[in-house]
Amino acid sequence: METKEKKKRGWQALDVFVAAAIILALAGFVLSVALGRDGALPEGAPVKGEYAVTFEIRSLSASGGSDLSAGDVMYTESGDVFGTVSGRLSVTPAKIYTEDADGKYVLSYSGGEGDNAAFDVKGVITTEGYKTDYGFLAGGKIFASPGYDLTLHTDKLTASVKVIDIAKVTD
Numbered sequence: 146m147e148t149k150e151k152k153k154r155g156w157q158a159l160d161v162f163v164a165a166a167i168i169l170a171l172a173g174f175v176l177s178v179a180l181g182r183d184g185a186l187p188e189g190a191p192v193k194g195e196y197a198v199t200f201e202i203r204s205l206s207a208s209g210g211s212d213l214s215a216g217d218v219m220y221t222e223s224g225d226v227f228g229t230v231s232g233r234l235s236v237t238p239a240k241i242y243t244e245d246a247d248g249k250y251v252l253s254y255s256g257g258e259g260d261n262a263a264f265d266v267k268g269v270i271t272t273e274g275y276k277t278d279y280g281f282l283a284g285g286k287i288f289a290s291p292g293y294d295l296t297l298h299t300d301k302l303t304a305s306v307k308v309i310d311i312a313k314v315t316d
Contacts, residue, residue, distance in 0.1 A: 196281065198228060198270045198289065199310040204239040204255070204263040212301040219270055219297040219306075227283050227297055228272025239263035271314065281311045 202213075215232035238254040241263070245251050255263040274283040280290030289295060293308045 193273055193275055193285070195271060195273050195314040196276065196283075197231070197312050197314050198272060198281070198283075198308060199312075200268060200270060200306045201309055202266045202304045202306055204241075205266050205304060206263060213266060213268075213299065213304075217299040217302075219299060221287055222296050222298075225284060225287055227287055227295070228270040230299075231269040231271050234266060234268040236264050236266050239265045267309070276311065276313065 205213075213230065213234065215230055215234065217230045219227045219230060221227055238256065241253055241255055242250045243253050272283045274281055274287075275285060280288055280293070282288060287295075289308045289311065291308055291310055295306045295308065297304060297306045
């Protein structure tokens with residue numbers, strides 16, 4: 146005689162776990178929408194403040210060097226305002242590495258004339274944003290941190306800008 150095993154009906158442990166996970170996920174989504182959190186700013190971000198972003202542009206052409214001046218508004222590639230160039234600009238001949246007679250690379254400086262001249266530009270962009278443990282959010286959404294490269298442009302110039310430092314402007 147054969148014995149038939151009865152099939153267990155009802156909720157199993159795995160079923161309960163999956164149902165609980167789905168309910169918790171939906172509850173988290175509803176709460177995040179209800180609280181208006183879009184995730185743009187991390188928890189514990191300081192109050193919005195004015196910051197000085199020290200930058201460097203390397204090997205800018207001679208014509209480009211004159212296209213950047215204090216008061217210029219810097220925009221991102223998407224058209225968002227990053228900040229305004231302050232009056233503290235330093236323009237020096239561009240550092241370049243050339244090969245000497247022994248085949249070793251040595252540091253020298255651009256000595257070209259006219260269109261062949263290149264310059265390194267250092268300056269400060271003032272902007273409002275949030276400083277976090279991970280970096281800086283200009284306008285609450287454009288990420289930057291020391292060592293980070295940004296493509297920024299003005300009405301006359303587009304350049305790769307390296308962020309050197311970010312400091313809060315004192316009140």
